[in-house]
Amino acid sequence: MALLNEYEQRQVAEAITRVEQQTDAELVTVLARRADDYAYIPLLWASLLALLVPGIINFAFGWLNSHSLLAVQWSSFIVLCLVFRIPSVTSRLIPRSVRHWRASGLARRQFLEQSLHHTVDSTGVLIFVCEAERYVEILVDKGISRRLDNSAWEPIVKAFTERVKQGQTLQGFLSCIESCGELLKVHVPVTQARNQLPNRLVLLG
Numbered sequence: 337m338a339l340l341n342e343y344e345q346r347q348v349a350e351a352i353t354r355v356e357q358q359t360d361a362e363l364v365t366v367l368a369r370r371a372d373d374y375a376y377i378p379l380l381w382a383s384l385l386a387l388l389v390p391g392i393i394n395f396a397f398g399w400l401n402s403h404s405l406l407a408v409q410w411s412s413f414i415v416l417c418l419v420f421r422i423p424s425v426t427s428r429l430i431p432r433s434v435r436h437w438r439a440s441g442l443a444r445r446q447f448l449e450q451s452l453h454h455t456v457d458s459t460g461v462l463i464f465v466c467e468a469e470r471y472v473e474i475l476v477d478k479g480i481s482r483r484l485d486n487s488a489w490e491p492i493v494k495a496f497t498e499r500v501k502q503g504q505t506l507q508g509f510l511s512c513i514e515s516c517g518e519l520l521k522v523h524v525p526v527t528q529a530r531n532q533l534p535n536r537l538v539l540l541g
Contacts, residue, residue, distance in 0.1 A: 339367055339467075344506045345537045351510050352535040355517035361459045361480060361524045362533045363516065364450045365509060368540035370468035371438040377429050378420030386413035427468070439464075439471035446538070447475050455479075455532050459524060463512055465500060472496045472508075474516070483523045492516060509537070 340348070352363045390408045420426060443464040447453065452460030458479030465472050474489040492515045499508030 339369060339539050339541060340506055340509075340537065345539075347506065348509050348513070348537040349535045351513040355513055355520065356531060356535070357526065358517060359520035359524050359526050360457060360528075360530075361461050361516075361520045362452065362455045362531075363461045363463065363513065363535070364452055364533055364538065365463045365513070366443075366446045366450070366465070366538045366540065367505065367509075368439075368442060368464075368466045371435070371442045371466045371471070374426060374430055374434075374438075378417055378426055381429050382413050382416035382420055385416055386410070435469040436471055439466040439469045440473060442466065442540075443473045443475060446540075450538065451533065453477055456530070460533070461516065461520070463509070463516065465496070465505065465509070467500060467505060470497060470500050472500060472512075474512075480520075480524060484519060488519055489516075 348365055352365065355361075355363060386409050390405060390412060394405050420429060443462065443466075446464060447460070447462045450462065452462050452475075454460075455477065458477040460477040461480060462473075462475040464475065472493050474493055476484070476489075492512055495515075496508040496512045499505065499511065
């Protein structure tokens with residue numbers, strides 16, 4: 337999956353600028369290609385299958401001696417490691433819960449790394465996307481959560497997630513930012529002009 341180009345990134349930044357003119361909230365957007373390389377997953381599956389399958393077959397049919405069995409297990413391990421490293425295959429080996437857990441952890445690290453917890457009046461809002469995991473999350477600081485319940489973000493996240501699944505990440509960002517702006521200008525209206533954090537889209541390749 338290709339991350340957004342410079343023109344598309346500029347569109348996201350301009351959308352944030354428009355929203356922040358109507359609210360005291362500080363929006364930051366982060367787009368990650370993937371949350372993890374999951375290198376241990378192919379190794380785990382390859383080790384398990386190479387150990388068990390030849391052993392079970394040999395136990396059932398007795399075709400191999402100990403040296404041949406060891407050679408088959410090592411050969412199977414190497415072949416399976418190579419096959420399971422193919423991205424399309426790897427993604428099928430990883431449980432959805434694991435993928436979302438890794439993406440959620442990255443989102444929380446980005447909330448801190450982008451200094452969203454240091455804004456005046458604690459009004460930071462993170463819009464986070466992991467393309468490979470097709471994961472979207474909106475994280476807000478306590479100055480926002482005191483005024484808006486977390487359930488308010490759920491339909492926005494759901495709509496954005498569908499856009500990511502369809503390969504429409506840019507359109508998803510623009511719609512999400514606009515929808516967030518509609519909520520924020522009502523519940524966290526602008527009181528003074530300020531721009532504490534960069535409006536650019538942060539890319540994690």
